[in-house]
Amino acid sequence: MMLNWSICSNCGKILDNSNEICPFCQGKVDKFQIDNLKNELTNLTFLVKTLDVFRPYCQSISDLGNITLESLILDDFFRWFSYLGLGDGKITDNEVEFINSLLDSTYSREDILNLTDSGMDEIPQSFNCLSELDEFGRNYDMTNLNSVSTLFKCYKLFGKFFITVDNELDDNVLKDYQSYIDKLESSLGDKLTEDTQIDLKRDLKMEKPEEESKGLQDYLDELNKLVGLEKVKKDVNSLINLVQIRKLRQDRGIKQPPMSLHLVFSGNPGTGKTTVARLLSKIYHEIGLLSKGHLVETDRSGLVGGYVGQTAIKTQEVIQSALGGILFIDEAYALAKTSENDYGGEAIDTLLKAMEDHRDDLIVIVAGYPALMEKFLYSNPGLESRFNKFIYFDDYNSDELYNIFWLMCEEANLTMDKPADDYIKQYFEKMYETRSSNFANGRAVRNFFEEVITAQANRLAPQSEITDEELNTLTYEDFLVEE
Structure with missing residues (x-):
């Protein structure tokens, strides 16, 4: 059995076998x-x-x-x-x-x-x-x-x-x-x-080297081209303008009042919160606000340990990895203390101290459902004072869900025939009208897309001969998986 792996002998990251030198630490790569x-x-x-x-x-x-x-x-x-x-x-x-x-x-x-x-x-x-x-x-x-x-x-x-x-x-x-x-x-x-x-401190994730930095305008264009999110894009662009002017004043030695740049992203899952956070980290780096411009994603499991003292260590390690960029904490409300034996409060205290100690080179974004995020912020006075900028991510409407589906098709080199196209317009209208309070938005579209391409595969597999056009076309029949 041949495994397509390599491992850096210095930092321990798993790479594919094409690497001779680790792109993360420049250490020697051992073939495994x-x-x-x-x-x-x-x-x-x-x-x-x-x-x-x-x-x-x-x-x-x-x-x-x-x-x-x-x-x-x-x-x-x-x-x-x-x-x-x-x-x-x-x-x-x-x-x-x-x-x-x-x-x-x-x-x-x-x-x-x-x-x-x-x-x-x-x-x-x-x-x-x-x-x-x-x-x-x-x-x-x-x-x-x-x-x-x-x-x-x-x-x-x-x-x-x-x-x-x-x-x-x-x-x-x-x-x-x-x-x-x-x-x-x-x-x-x-x-x-x-x-x-x-x-134990070695990073276990299979990662790729960070992409080469684009220009500020490239990242702004990428942000503004996202499907839907019109209010989000307006709020984020206003925030970027504010940061740019503050940075200009700072560079010229002009005094300015202190301001917290930490953010609360609230909204249902699948509304692009992580994508916007990642673009924001790149934009802030290009402006000169952050030294690295990377995004570190985590949640309660990445911060909270199972015994006294472990939580502070785990949280500090995550914070250290995020310095110079944005720390994105998903479902942050799960950190709110629920019992005497819950160490979420320890993670919050460690986080608040780090936000003060590293206020010049660390931005924290907490994300989750709106109502739960409000309760989370009220659970600790320190959170209320540091997180005073809110960006709300609305659910995607039916047209936006339709456009997201088409983008997924284009990325997979797929198209749809006319009956299929007519069907999904009605499908997403119904999906939007009957959505629940915790509607999954883009994730729901992704799940539906995967079901459809599986149905296409089941339809085509028994055929003895399959044309390129058939491979690249979704038909009305493929969309009946929900029927």
């Missing part, structure tokens, strides 16, 4: 194949066998009976991969092949789907066994052996590659991965070596 991961597993099992001499003195291992420690570790890895694989509700051929290639096993997709209890609510038993072995080993001056840290590194490394085995990264699966790794780190505590803990 399944054999590299097998070598890591071999090193782990060798270490376990070295410590096996202490097995009779370890109660947790004695409880295993005839089960070998190596078998236990491989079984726990299978549960780890199954937990991650089921995070998006599907198991792919690549995932099954990865598991069997690495673990030298013959699991089927059904074996994974039938694993109703992955056992991931508890720390895997293999960690408990190795903890005891390590302790006995240290009593015999084998201080250079730390099998718990080695197992932990394998969990991180193998999991990192497993969740990208299909050359894409599902956000929910990434959150599951990060959440469980954090849970392991918290539970294992001082059993982990220092270098293992530092390594």
